[in-house]
Amino acid sequence: MRKFKDLAARRMMLVLTFIPGFIVLLMLFGLFGKARPILAVKPIASLLFSSVWSPLKGQFGLWPFIMGTLWVTFVALILAAPVSLFTAVYLSEYAPRWIREFMKPIIDLLAGIPSVVYGVWGLLLIVPLVSKVLAPLFGVYSSGYSILAAGIVLAIMIFPTIIHVSIEVFASISYQVREASYSLGATKYETVRHVVLRKGAQGFLASVVLGLSRAFGETMAVLMVVGNIPKAPKSVFDGAATLPTLIANNYGEMMTIPQYDSALMLSALVLLLVVLFFNVLARFILTRVERRAE
């Protein structure tokens, strides 16, 4: 009887195990299926690269949203990468145990705060910061609802991702090679710079790619501070829109205008493919780094 239970459980588990892969495929096919109608009517290039977004006139150019997504992600990365790198290096190489323990919950908390809460905070603090402090500093006018605001909020949201993965990467570097550098009379900083960072460069890059992928798909926080203007931005102080905000903002109308739902599903599909690509890339690099450390 016990053996039977074991066998039955094993069979069931095996089936369940293929569910993750199955879900990914299902998503890809499902979204593609729903996006087909519009792809049948318009060539993919015109959808991706056209700047005209007028659903009522049947114009579904996704270019402004692609640009918006790229701009916001780029700003977030520029802000997040250096801060995350320095923090990860400090925690991994310099900080005494109590500081490391102290920072763990802080980083976990930042990771756990919901997107909407980040959005509310962005509205309360960052939007006025941009419109009243940063824009005048550069001599431009901005309503505050801008790429920059979204980028700042996003940067804080991806700190935990980059920091956490980077710390793991640095920890996987053997102590002995650092010791070799110290034994030559190098300072800790020199050791970090020439040995740890060189060995950890690929892993760090992977962590940034993971952060990028997270930033790409972020919806609520960005939606609340980016301005939702369906035009490709010309400066970080402009309002804009991203693929996720496009989908979120317009799901209400999507069933009423022909082809609209198809266009939105296409955006979701594009988003999915891009994020999948980055994620797979990052994971690939990380497994290689892990294997070499063994």
Add this chain to the structure above:
Amino acid sequence: MNDFKPHISIRNLSVYYGMHQVLKDISVDIPDKKITAIIGPSGCGKTTLLKSMNRLLDPVEGARVSGNVFVDGEDIYDPAAEVISIRKKMGLLSQKPQVLPMSIYDNVAYGPRIHGLRDKKKLAGIVMHHLKEAGLWDEVKDRLSSPASGLSVGQQQRLCLARGLAVEPEIILGDEPTSALDPQSSQNVERRLIELKSDYTVIVVTHILRQTKRIADYIVFLYLGELIEHGPAAEIFANPKNPRTRAYLTGEIS
């Protein structure tokens, strides 16, 4: 004992890892320009003793050192002492060759560069000289800019030797430097160490008694963190005074 001038004098050295005392009140003189072998069963503090000589225990969390280590009369554990200069005086050869993640050339040039040498001609000269000293020059002279990780293990260890010599130390520390190498490369490294002793003081931790017989001029025997016996190699092998030394040398304890 008279041509064994002390280069390093260790006095009352005790090392603790947290609550656990690894080295117990060690006092010994390491002779100048000779090969000294630190021997003893595994886990009895040999490597810790070695690392305490160039303050490599400093970065280890929870390690505490008490006592003094005098190099040429100056205590390296003096609070005013400059650690990176101390370490420059000693080169380390680890058990598993630790090549830095850079080219062969850069590996050897790393030391001189961080200590301030920028002149390209001088650097090139140093790299060539020390690669020759380590017996690696002929094998790598055509591919100096290729990554060091592409070398065989034996070559890597010699690269580490060249790298350590490039900072012009006076003392070479070896932590079981041949145990990860094949017999041919081991022989190679041993030969180099013997050649080097005319200019450098060499201290080697080893658990291979035969190797000790081959290369050691002076022996320090540790057992469970205590210094049991020390003296010229010939005397120790011929006439060990302590029963535990005898037991170790005859293979009864390992």
Add this chain to the structure above:
Amino acid sequence: MRLLPPRGTVARRKMKERFFMGLMRASMAVVIISLLLILGTIIWKGLPAMKLSMITQTPKGGYYLGKEGGILNAIMGSLYLASGATLLAVIFSLPVVLYINLYTKKNSKTATFVRFSLDVLWGIPSIVFGAFGFLVMVFFGLRASLLAGTITVALLEFPIMSRAMDEVVRLVPQDLLDASYSLGATRLETALKVVVRQCLPGILTAVLIAFGRGIGDAASVLFTAGFTDRIPTSLFQPAATLPLAIFFQLGTPYPEVQQRAYASAAVLTVLILAISLVSRALVKRLARHRIK
């Protein structure tokens, strides 16, 4: 030989080190200050509008115009939805994680493939889960409801929970498993009686992390759970959720309602903080039984 070096180079190298230490400390400060700013702003702005009625009443007529009521609809809706989703996710996560750790050989292709798929799923943005959930909903003829939302959020939570569980179950030493097998236990019995107990703190943490994610996510429930002023009494009714409640209240032109949005955000944040504290405390308590 002198141990104390000439001033020049060493001093310069040490200064370099000190400069970069400064940059590192500044970065740490940025991270810490960000967290403090977020928590501080939300709670400070939310506190004025916090009344007991906020968490004990549902919105009465005209709530969104500034009149009476609270967000109990959203609180209950979120709790129902997240609990259901988390339960659903556990039912699938636990078997999968146990399978890839106990029933496969070392470095098996199946285990690698599954871990890879889980990593891929983990990285998919919640808006895509929302869009997909919407498709599934339409396909099965469901309306925006508690059920549709639960399924979508379960999909979202599944990779998060699996990954966190996998990280702990992976660490179970082979010796422990061998000890159990050598007593004649089947793999199932070992899995349920030894592994789960050994990893209980980690498994619970994984569940709580996923729950926290599920309760706070907006994009996945936007299309699928609908919104209502009532507390749902059946799976097929639409359900309000805290994140959407915050969002909608923020969107009105009435400052009193906007204030309530801040208060709602504070409620959600406090909820997340509580979950985090509880999971930490649980780990400490349950770690008693663990074998190191």
